[in-house]
Amino acid sequence: MNRPDIAVTGLGMITPVGNDTESTWQGVCAGVSPARTVAGLEGCAIDFACVVDGIDLDAAIGGRAAFRMGKYVKLAVLAAREAVTDAGLDPARWDGTRVAVIVGTSSGGSTSLTEQAVVLDRQGAGATSPSAILLTIPNMPAAEIAIQLRATGPSMAPCTACSSGVTALSVARDLLASGQCDIAIAGATESIVYPVAMAGFARSGAGAQRDGDPAGLCRPFAADRAGLVMGEGAAVMVLERADDARARGAVPRALFAGAGATTDAHHPISPHPSGRIAQAAVENALRDAGWAAEDVDHVNAHGTATPANDATEAALISRVFPHRPPVTAPKGVLGHCMGAAGAIEAGLTVLTLQRGVVPPIANLDAPAPEFDIDCVTGQPLRQPIRRAVSHSFGFGGHNAVIALQRP
The missing domain is CATH 3.40.47.10 (Thiolase/Chalcone synthase)
Structure with a gap:
């Protein structure tokens, strides 16, 4: 079924x-x-x-x-x-x-x-x-x-x-x-x-x-x-x-298209340096949604502003999404809301899909030169967004990714 x-x-x-x-x-x-x-x-x-x-x-x-x-x-x-x-x-x-x-x-x-x-x-x-x-x-x-x-x-x-x-x-x-x-x-x-x-x-x-x-x-x-x-x-x-x-006459804000989860099994705090296991969570979410990587129009990144996490995640994004969809990271504004962060960021992704607006990353003029990702900076980016993923990577190596799309 x-x-x-x-x-x-x-x-x-x-x-x-x-x-x-x-x-x-x-x-x-x-x-x-x-x-x-x-x-x-x-x-x-x-x-x-x-x-x-x-x-x-x-x-x-x-x-x-x-x-x-x-x-x-x-x-x-x-x-x-x-x-x-x-x-x-x-x-x-x-x-x-x-x-x-x-x-x-x-x-x-x-x-x-x-x-x-x-x-x-x-x-x-x-x-x-x-x-x-x-x-x-x-x-x-x-x-x-x-x-x-x-x-x-x-x-x-x-x-x-x-x-x-x-x-x-x-x-x-x-x-x-x-x-x-x-x-x-x-x-x-x-x-x-x-x-x-x-x-x-x-x-x-x-x-x-x-x-x-x-x-x-x-x-x-x-x-x-x-x-x-x-x-x-x-x-x-x-x-x-x-x-x-x-x-019942309700109009969906978005559709929950897919989810993926993996565990680094590497270190209590530091992400696996290869990023490959977190990448598998992203790929699992895409597979669950029935999407190809190029179908993704936007990435809501975990983006903690820690040296190791951002380096690992930026490399992951550039490998999985070489078409360079716009990336945001709400923690620049909100701080790291810890256990609540993934739910908040998924909610913001829903709003991005509805409104065709990607919020900017606070305190960022341009990503580090070694990061080949398209970060939204300065002002919100206004363009149609049909499909998006939101990343959440936790202490203990927990990786969870949600794929959302417009109805």
Whole structure:
């Protein structure tokens, strides 16, 4: 039996440049990073990041439920609400047994875990929160979304580091294709801007060190790239079988054409230097979609601005796509949103397909001379985009790629 077409019918985002999808899109297209010094990171080797700001998360969640949610959960719930509304669905009217929730994260509530450890050490066990477990475990974004939206079908919380979002979307696609659900709410979330994490990234050598204005430090594919800048946020999509979506009058934003995944099995942090295993994930996604490489009109790159990742990925892109499709890398604006990055970037790729606009890479005038790739710089590139791929490569060697196309 042929696999059904899977449609993206709803999209929700909350990121350092916007508290919804449209403002995020406008911020990414503006090509200016909001990275700044962050209160609470005083004395850290890295005291800056791209953070979600300008919104009262507790008020936005509403009611008493917010007290049991870590920031990473609140971000996911708000993104999911927007996605479901965008899809034109009403949880009060759907059959919740046929709705799946697949929301990944990399570090879950490690921020809250650290905070509770400090309380325990300084004030004793009686001062810790009665919601300490709920504030920390990584399945809570999926669980809270399911509770809020009355979704009683399968729920899962994939963790494949920085590729968790694409992994979640891929799992959701498979659940729909196999008939285990009719609607899938899928994406990822992350919020780990706190001293332990920032110290860890500084010690690992992956984080950019302060050198002038933090907004200019994340420079994907630049000759002088110096490391990642931390970000946070969430993105959630509503996925449905395309025939089901059209039957209820929904207009798909995009079609989920294919997915590919591999594992470097090389090093906990560094990508395999050949890039061949990550390349296999790209080729698997193309094969799954039934595309030739030359069918791809755009690449949304992982683009962390770390020396090794960008070199490996640029070489991969030039090998697989010698026709040089335009490349963007949203982390120049958003920072590295870790487990949420792949979902956010997949969402931005959906918008690129819809609008025929490729956002520019922030802080980049031209790629390093050794990189034979066509990076979009300065201003957004306006041209029709029919098919695109989005790359996500995570710590531990997790490689996940999604192929998306216009309906």
